[in-house]
Amino acid sequence: xxxxxxxxxxxxxxxxxxxxxxxxxxxxxxxxxxxxxxxxxxxxxxxxxxxxxxxxxxxxxxxxxxxxxxxxxxxxxxxxxxxxxxxxxxxxxxxxxxxxxxxxxxxxxxxxxxxxxxxxxxxxxxxxxxxxxxxxxxxxxxxxxxxxxxxxxxxxxxxxxxxxxxxxxxxxxxxxxxxxxxxxxxxxxxxxxxxxxxxxxxxxxxxxxxxxxxxxxxxxxxxxxxxxxxxxxxxxxxxxxxxxxxxxxxxxxxxxxxxxxxxxxxxxxxxxxxx
Amino acid sequence: xxxxxxxxxxxxxxxxxxxxxxxxxxxxxxxxxxxxxxxxxxxxxxxxxxxxxxxxxxxxxxxxxxxxxxxxxxxxxxxxxxxxxxxxxxxxxxxxxxxxxxxxxxxxxxxxxxxxxxxxxxxxxxxxxxxxxxxxxxxxxxxxxxxxxxxxxxxxxxxxxxxxxxxxxxxxxxxxxxxxxxxxxxxxxxxxxxxxxxxxxxxxxxxxxxxxxxxxxxxxxxxxxxxxxxxxxxxxxxxxxxxxxxxxxxxxxxxxxxxxxxxxxxxxxxxxxxxxx
Numbered sequence: 152x153x154x155x156x157x158x159x160x161x162x163x164x165x166x167x168x169x170x171x172x173x174x175x176x177x178x179x180x181x182x183x184x185x186x187x188x189x190x191x192x193x194x195x196x197x198x199x200x201x202x203x204x205x206x207x208x209x210x211x212x213x214x215x216x217x218x219x220x221x222x223x224x225x226x227x228x229x230x231x232x233x234x235x236x237x238x239x240x241x242x243x244x245x246x247x248x249x250x251x252x253x254x255x256x257x258x259x260x261x262x263x264x265x266x267x268x269x270x271x272x273x274x275x276x277x278x279x280x281x282x283x284x285x286x287x288x289x290x291x292x293x294x295x296x297x298x299x300x301x302x303x304x305x306x307x308x309x310x311x312x313x314x315x316x317x318x319x320x321x322x323x324x325x326x327x328x329x330x331x332x333x334x335x336x337x338x339x340x341x342x343x344x345x346x347x348x349x350x351x352x353x354x355x356x357x358x359x360x361x362x363x364x365x366x367x368x369x370x371x372x373x374x375x376x377x378x379x380x381x382x383x384x385x386x387x388x389x390x391x392x393x394x395x396x397x398x399x400x401x402x403x404x405x406x407x408x409x410x411x412x413x414x415x416x417x418x419x420x421x422x423x424x425x426x
Numbered sequence: 427x428x429x430x431x432x433x434x435x436x437x438x439x440x441x442x443x444x445x446x447x448x449x450x451x452x453x454x455x456x457x458x459x460x461x462x463x464x465x466x467x468x469x470x471x472x473x474x475x476x477x478x479x480x481x482x483x484x485x486x487x488x489x490x491x492x493x494x495x496x497x498x499x500x501x502x503x504x505x506x507x508x509x510x511x512x513x514x515x516x517x518x519x520x521x522x523x524x525x526x527x528x529x530x531x532x533x534x535x536x537x538x539x540x541x542x543x544x545x546x547x548x549x550x551x552x553x554x555x556x557x558x559x560x561x562x563x564x565x566x567x568x569x570x571x572x573x574x575x576x577x578x579x580x581x582x583x584x585x586x587x588x589x590x591x592x593x594x595x596x597x598x599x600x601x602x603x604x605x606x607x608x609x610x611x612x613x614x615x616x617x618x619x620x621x622x623x624x625x626x627x628x629x630x631x632x633x634x635x636x637x638x639x640x641x642x643x644x645x646x647x648x649x650x651x652x653x654x655x656x657x658x659x660x661x662x663x664x665x666x667x668x669x670x671x672x673x674x675x676x677x678x679x680x681x682x683x684x685x686x687x688x689x690x691x692x693x694x695x696x697x698x699x700x701x702x703x
Binding site: 156157158159161162163165166169170173174177417418419420421422423424425426 | 435437438439440441442443472474475476477478481544600601602603604606634635637638640661662
């Protein structure tokens with residue numbers, strides 16, 4: 152069966168660290184904030200940022216909610232210690248419960264999960280404002296293509312270094328950057344309710360989905376061609392259905408154009424202009 | 427003749443930042459006794475300026491170009507900028523300054539508008555392809571995509587070009603090799619251009635990131651037989667290369683391997699006539 156093409160991991164790490172350095176310089180701000188979930192993606196982003204701008208310009212936050220596992224926070228502490236980062240803990244459990252009660256979503260784990268993701272976003276953007284910082288996102292390409300994220304929650308960030316990096320390659324980056332094995336080996340999870348895993352929700356795991364997404368999204372092969380090449384039909388159908396269903400998340404908002412100067416349509420401008 | 431190739435990182439819309447990068451390269455080039463410094467495509471404005479060209483485009487009298495004019499009194503400069511045209515429209519231009527004067531201008535002929543490129547939306551294409559006369563030789567200037575159409579280099583050499591200068595803003599991807607894919611493609615192209623035109627070919631590419639797009643650098647200078655004169659510059663890092671170009675040797679190469687002189691222009695002409703029908 153066809154595989155996802157390999158990537159030169161040291162070059163990828165070098166390039167992404169340089170990207171983080173340039174985005175911070177161009178913004179004129181002084182540091183990055185990010186949420187360290189205890190998972191692989193945020194650990195890799197933190198390690199890349201350390202290479203790009205140094206540990207003193209990174210403010211990592213552990214943002215546990217009422218149902219977060221203790222292990223997640225322990226892993227976040229482990230990553231921060233390894234990278235020489237001063238981890239700050241903001242327990243979002245109490246505000247999450249108050250808000251859930253106000254909104255009436257306590258019993259609905261999906262709504263509550265989305266609420267938690269958006270509370271984390273709120274906390275990170277607030278701290279970014281206080282610290283003259285940019286919010287560093289931790290979404291990877293596989294998640295983005297599948298729309299496996301909370302709109303305006305974990306998906307919201309100023310800078311996404313892994314947004315064009317397949318999850319398969321995030322594992323390789325994690326190995327290269329020396330992320331602890333316990334984090335590399337555990338199942339990907341948004342940790343929004345006990346026992347939640349990405350694969351459990353999606354119905355397949357990223358290592359299975361990545362080659363299918365690559366040959367469809369990057370190389371333009373259709374469903375029939377993918378099956379003819381040996382990918383199992385049910386898996387192809389499931390992956391491509393998710394890929395289509397959640398596409399609206401790639402462009403989180405649509406502006407109704409009623410003039411000839413609509414932002415990002417008629418006027419595509421640099422993000423950080425300066426004299 | 428000593429030619430500096432300035433591999434610099436630029437930021438769209440940050441003119442002061444970009445000019446500082448030019449100044450660094452000019453200082454280094456002066457220390458290395460260069461006669462000319464070649465910068466990447468749209469080096470002053472940054473490449474991914476989008477509709478920012480409406481603010482950033484300049485005419486040749488624009489006061490924002492005063493520092494370039496001044497710096498050119500000490501070393502000739504070939505700089506990339508969005509050039510406002512008298513009849514309206516903006517060209518993706520290369521401007522050659524020497525002794526405080528503009529001595530040559532090339533407008534990019536091929537504006538890529540596919541994949542991640544959208545230049546046809548912001549610029550108007552050039553209409554002329556001639557070498558720029560310069561005291562030390564005739565310069566054949568190609569701006570990025572121009573070099574991907576081999577006819578451009580062939581025509582320039584046919585019209586008496588002594589050396590080809592490619593000013594690039596070549597984006598790149600990371601593949602399975604330690605050399606970025608874009609740099610590898612460029613090196614094939616620069617090498618093929620040098621050896622098929624039997625003409626020294628010098629490639630100045632931008633490095634770094636703009637608006638989330640990676641530019642890999644890898645600037646490089648070759649003689650007309652494919653021997654390295656300078657570089658390649660490292661991946662992704664600013665660098666100043668200086669190549670010593672021997673025009674007498676270049677002429678000797680074209681005598682020993684008269685490949686460009688053998689170009690069958692009648693085939694091109696016949697194709698053009700058939701296409702016109």
